[in-house]
Amino acid sequence: MPIFWTGHLDGSRIGPTICVRASGSMDRIRLLLIDDHVLFRESLGRLFASESDLEVVGQCARTSETLAILQQSTVDVMLLDFNLGTERGTDLIAAARQAGYTGKILMVTAAMDAEESLLALQLGASGVFLKHNSPGTLTKAIHLVAGGEAWLDRRIVQLMAERIPPEREESFGAPLTEREEQVLQGILEGGTNRKIAEQIGVSEGAVKAAIQQLFRKTGVRTRSQLVRAALEGRLTRQQ
Template sequence: MPGGGRSSGAGHGGVMNSTVKVLIIDDHSLFRRGLARLLEAEPGFTVAGECGTVEAGLQMLRERPVDIVLLDFDLGLERAFEFQTRAREENIARPVLIVTAGLSQFDAAKAMELGARGIFVKHRSPDLLVEAIRRVVSGGEWLDPRYAPARLYREKAVRQRDPSEAPAFSIREKSVLRGVLEGLTNKEIAAELNVSEASVKAALQRLFQKTGVRTRGQLVRAALEQFPDVL
């Protein structure tokens, strides 16, 4: 899934020979509307809809023909995962290109596991975004170079993981693990979960035992390589 170069070949169902219908889901209205104007001015594109929430995006997907979804990762209190999961459950999923200011390698791997066809970073040029959209609609993939490790983690996990051997994590342990993956300190995790710092430390020790590691860095690597679908 390279982040450069041009795609070759026609799109599925001849999409690239007709107007590409784009759905934009981003909770920042200025960015969303600016992107909509940019794409409307681009030959061969039309904006099928734009909104800022998972529910509104799903409703548009149910009602309108869409060729690709440009999906922000952080949608206020929601995340891209929720949209991806619900769209698949309703059998209305379309190719998704995550357009984000940034996300962790773990979250990038998870988004790809849920079917994202690419990850595009917002500070890249508009021309590059148009190229990324065309590639995804043509059946290809687009991954910003900084997220190459996420793809490797995911592919390695798929090859090596035996689901029956995955340790069972409690809800608290999963929450603490996500905090560690996001780079939070024990104190910050405790504040976010509204629990004591001692409770976080205890959960962290259980995570070390279950994954067979001794440090936070080793825990992050184990989570990305061995248990990307645990959370």
């Protein structure tokens, strides 16, 4: 069973979202809004106009329109709805990546199920933001994703934990030690190295060493990638 299935996923511990810190910052974030509801797109445009470090370079509702904009404009973060009428956001991600887009992608959607969310992450999305959250929270999520971090709504994590078939365990990678499980759980809860160390009663150096082991076992280099690896089921518990 994947490690994140065994954690405490109640809101009192994790809160409304899971944010994973990583290094990196940007001065002005160029956004592309992709949603088949014009009113929603225009509302976001007005919201971002009040943010000095956010710039909307385009709005559209279809894959073909997205690819045309990407050819003409530099986009740092793509805000993408999953349900685009006759199209799906995951298909758009695949097309954009194939066309050479290397920027960030944040799913901004009313709902996605576990498999859809997992597929979006596998295709290169940096996270899933649910539309029931506040505008201010969306702005925060954009800044985090633009800086190389992951944004995962707690409800999405719960869905993935509940619905991903346990038989997928057969394809998972190297098992974790007890300490690595504890450190990974702390990362999933958004904890800093110091906070995780205090929670499990070890030094920060021991936490850093465990993180490096987690990186090695999953073949990743950042915490954001580690979270994605956990959600994709590339980690198993020590037997």
